[in-house]
Amino acid sequence: MSLVAEIALRKGELDLRAEVRAAEGVVVLLGPNAAGKTTFLRALAGLVPLEEGRIVLDDVVLDAPRDGVHVPTSRRPIGVVFQDYLLFPHLSALDNVAFGLRARGVGRREARAKAGQWLERVGVGSHAGARPAALSGGQAQRVALARALVTEPRLLLLDEPLAAMDAGARADLRRELSVQLASFQGICVMVTHDPIEALTLGDHLVVLEAGRVVQAGAPSEVASHPRSDYVARLVGLNLYRGAGSGHTVTVAGGERIAVAESIEPAGEVFAVIPPRAVALHRTRPEGSPRNVWAGRVAALEVAGERIRVHVESGLPIVAEVTPAAMAELRLGEGGSVYASVKAVEVEVYQA
Amino acid sequence: MTEDERPPAVEQSGDSEAGSGARGASERGSVPALPARRPRRAPRAVPPFGFVPLAVLAVAFLALPVVALVVRSPWGSLAADLSAPGVLTALRLSLICSLSAVALSLVLGVPLAWLLARVRFRGRNLVRAMVLLPMVLPPVVGGVALLLAFGRHGLVGRWLDAAFGLTLPFTLAGVIVAETFVAMPFLVITVEAGMRAMDRRYEDAAATLGAGRWMTFRRVTLPLIAPAVGAGAALSWARALGEFGATITFAGNMPGSTQTMPLAVYLALQSNPEAAFALSLVMLAISLTVLVALRGRWFPSR
Numbered sequence: 001m002s003l004v005a006e007i008a009l010r011k012g013e014l015d016l017r018a019e020v021r022a023a024e025g026v027v028v029l030l031g032p033n034a035a036g037k038t039t040f041l042r043a044l045a046g047l048v049p050l051e052e053g054r055i056v057l058d059d060v061v062l063d064a065p066r067d068g069v070h071v072p073t074s075r076r077p078i079g080v081v082f083q084d085y086l087l088f089p090h091l092s093a094l095d096n097v098a099f100g101l102r103a104r105g106v107g108r109r110e111a112r113a114k115a116g117q118w119l120e121r122v123g124v125g126s127h128a129g130a131r132p133a134a135l136s137g138g139q140a141q142r143v144a145l146a147r148a149l150v151t152e153p154r155l156l157l158l159d160e161p162l163a164a165m166d167a168g169a170r171a172d173l174r175r176e177l178s179v180q181l182a183s184f185q186g187i188c189v190m191v192t193h194d195p196i197e198a199l200t201l202g203d204h205l206v207v208l209e210a211g212r213v214v215q216a217g218a219p220s221e222v223a224s225h226p227r228s229d230y231v232a233r234l235v236g237l238n239l240y241r242g243a244g245s246g247h248t249v250t251v252a253g254g255e256r257i258a259v260a261e262s263i264e265p266a267g268e269v270f271a272v273i274p275p276r277a278v279a280l281h282r283t284r285p286e287g288s289p290r291n292v293w294a295g296r297v298a299a300l301e302v303a304g305e306r307i308r309v310h311v312e313s314g315l316p317i318v319a320e321v322t323p324a325a326m327a328e329l330r331l332g333e334g335g336s337v338y339a340s341v342k343a344v345e346v347e348v349y350q351a
Numbered sequence: 352m353t354e355d356e357r358p359p360a361v362e363q364s365g366d367s368e369a370g371s372g373a374r375g376a377s378e379r380g381s382v383p384a385l386p387a388r389r390p391r392r393a394p395r396a397v398p399p400f401g402f403v404p405l406a407v408l409a410v411a412f413l414a415l416p417v418v419a420l421v422v423r424s425p426w427g428s429l430a431a432d433l434s435a436p437g438v439l440t441a442l443r444l445s446l447i448c449s450l451s452a453v454a455l456s457l458v459l460g461v462p463l464a465w466l467l468a469r470v471r472f473r474g475r476n477l478v479r480a481m482v483l484l485p486m487v488l489p490p491v492v493g494g495v496a497l498l499l500a501f502g503r504h505g506l507v508g509r510w511l512d513a514a515f516g517l518t519l520p521f522t523l524a525g526v527i528v529a530e531t532f533v534a535m536p537f538l539v540i541t542v543e544a545g546m547r548a549m550d551r552r553y554e555d556a557a558a559t560l561g562a563g564r565w566m567t568f569r570r571v572t573l574p575l576i577a578p579a580v581g582a583g584a585a586l587s588w589a590r591a592l593g594e595f596g597a598t599i600t601f602a603g604n605m606p607g608s609t610q611t612m613p614l615a616v617y618l619a620l621q622s623n624p625e626a627a628f629a630l631s632l633v634m635l636a637i638s639l640t641v642l643v644a645l646r647g648r649w650f651p652s653r
Contacts, residue, residue: 078559148560
C-alpha cells in the first residue's frame with residue numbers, strides 16, 4: 001500500500017508544486033485558504049489534470065503526463081467526501097450510498113443491502129429512506145462518508161470533512177471519523193485547516209502554503225517545532241526566525257533573544273516561545289529573566305480560562321495570563337507593558 | 352445545501368405564507384400564533400406619471416380578445432361542434448404531429464443542449480445562433496425554406512426521393528418536420544439553461560464513485576435537469592401545436608392528412624364559424640394548461 005504524488009500544475013492564480021509520499025494511514029494536508037489543498041486533492045482524484053509529475057497508487061500509475069497516462073476519475077479506486085458532501089438530492093440516503101456499487105455493476109438488491117449495513121455502521125441507519133435535504137449536517141456527513149467507503153477504495157480523499165459543522169456536532173463527528181479511519185484499510189488524504197483535526201486524526205502532516213510544502217512530519221513534531229507563521233499561529237506558539245550563534249538569536253530588525261543552550265552550529269534557526277512562558281509587567285522588571293521587551297498591548301483574546309495578550313514591540317509576542325492577573329495589572333488595549341521570558345523557556349532548532 | 356426550487360419568501364409573496372401560518376396556529380388552539388414571516392412593509396415604488404393608465408390599457412388590449420373568445424363561444428353546442436367530422440380529425444392529427452415533434456425535439460435537442468452547455472467548441476456561438484433562428488424567422492419563411500431543403504427538388508429532398516422514395520412536403524411526416532423546425536429551438540434553449548444552472552460538481556461526485564459518462568448522464572444529470580427538460584417539452588409542444596405558417600406552406604392543408612387544428616380553424620372560419628370557435632377554445636385551454644405548468648420556471652415568482 002503506497003501513494004506517491006508529485007503534483008505540478010497551474011490553476012488560475014495558483015502555482016502548485018507539491019510532493020506527498022505515504023505508505024499507510026492518514027495524511028493531513030494543512031494550510032491557509034487558497035494554499036492549493038483542495039486542488040491537490042482534486043488532482044489525486046483525477047478531476048484536475050497534471051502538467052508535470054506523477055501519481056502512483058499501490059504501484060499503479062494513475063497519472064503521468066510525460067508518458068501520456070491519465071486514468072479517468074471513474075476508473076480510479078478512490079472514495080471522495082467533498083466539502084459540501086454533494087449527496088445526490090434526488091436520491092434517498094440509501095440510494096446515494098448504493099450508487100457506487102451500482103456503478104460497479106452490483107445488482108440493486110445487493111447494493112442496497114450493503115448500503116444499509118454501512119449506514120448502520122456510521123450511525124444513520126434509521127435515516128436510510130430520507131432525502132439529503134431532510135438530513136442534518138452531521139447526518140449528511142455520515143452518509144457521505146458511507147457513500148465513499150462502501151466501494152472499499154484504496155485511497156480515501158476527505159476535503160475539510162468537518163468544516164461545515166458547529167462545534168458540538170464537530171466533536172461527535174471527529175470521533176466517528178477517527179473510528180472509521182482506524183478500520184480503513186487504504187491510505188487517506190485529508191484536507192483541513194482545523195488544528196485539532198490535524199493533530200488528532202493525522203499520522204503524517206503536510207503543511208501547504210501558496211502551493212508549496214513548507215513543512216512535513218509527524219503531527220507532534222510539526223506542532224512543537226513549527227517552521228512557518230501559519231503553523232505557529234495554528235498551534236498558538238510564538239515563532240521567530242533569525243541568526244543564531246552562541247546564546248543569542250538575532251531576529252530581522254535587530255531584536256535579540258537570549259537562549260539557555262548554546263547554539264551549535266551557528267546559523268539560521270527558529271526560536272519558539274510558548275505564550276504561557278511570557279510574563280507581563282507594568283514596569284521594567286528586575287530579576288533573572290534575560291529577555292525583556294517593552295511594548296503596548298495590541299489586542300486581547302479570550303482563550304478558555306486564559307487571556308491571550310498580543311503585545312506589539314520590537315519583537316511582537318503573545319502572552320497568556322489569567323484574568324485575575326489582567327485585572328491586577330489593569331492592562332487594557334493600548335496600555336504600555338513589559339514582556340519577559342526566561343532564556344530557559346526558549347526552544348531553538350535549525351531552520 | 353442544494354438548489355431550492357421554492358422562490359425565496361420576499362416582501363410580496365410573503366403574504367400568503369403569513370396568512371396560512373397564522374391560520375394554522377389558531378386552528379391548533381391555545382398556542383398563540385406567531386406572525387409567520389411577517390413581511391416588512393417594503394416602500395412602494397411610485398410609478399411615473401401616466402404609467403398606470405397605459406398599463407391598464409395594455410392589460411385590456413391583451414386580455415380582451417381572450418375574454419371575448421371565452422364569452423362569445425358557443426358553450427351550449429360545444430360538444431356537437433367538436434364532433435363535427437373534420438374537427439375531431441384535425442384534433443387527432445394535431446395531437447399526433449405535435450407530440451411526435453416534441454419527441455423528435457427531445458431526441459435531437461437534448462444532446463445538442465448538452466454540447467452547447469458543456470463543450471467549448473469552435474463556432475459554438477454560431478451554432479447557437481442557428482438554433483435560435485427558427486424562433487425569430489417568420490413561420491411562412493420557415494415553410495419556404497423547408498421546401499427548398501426537403502422538397503421534391505430540394506437540397507436534401509431530391510436525394511431522399513431518389514434513394515428512399517420519400518417525400519416530405521404535403522405529408523404527415525412533413526407536418527412533423529415543420530413543427531419540429533419551429534419547436535426544437537425552444538427545447539434546446541430551455542434545456543441548455545437548465546444544464547448551465549446545474550451544479551456540475553454532482554457529476555464530479557458521480558465520477559469519483561465510478562460512474563461512467565452514460566451512467567452519470569442517466570442517473571445524475573437527467574434527474575437534476577428534469578424540470579428544465581419538462582419545461583422545454585411543454586414549451587415546444589405548445590409551439591408545435593400552434594404552428595400555422597410553416598405547416599401550411601410545407602405540408603399544405605389537406606383534411607385528414609395535414610390539416611392540423613390551426614389550419615382547420617382558419618378554414619372553418621369561413622364555412623362553419625362555430626366549429627372554429629370551439630376549436631379555438633380547445634387550443635386556448637391547452638395554452639392555459641401549458642402556462643400553468645410553466646408557472647414556476649418561466650415566470651419566477653419574485
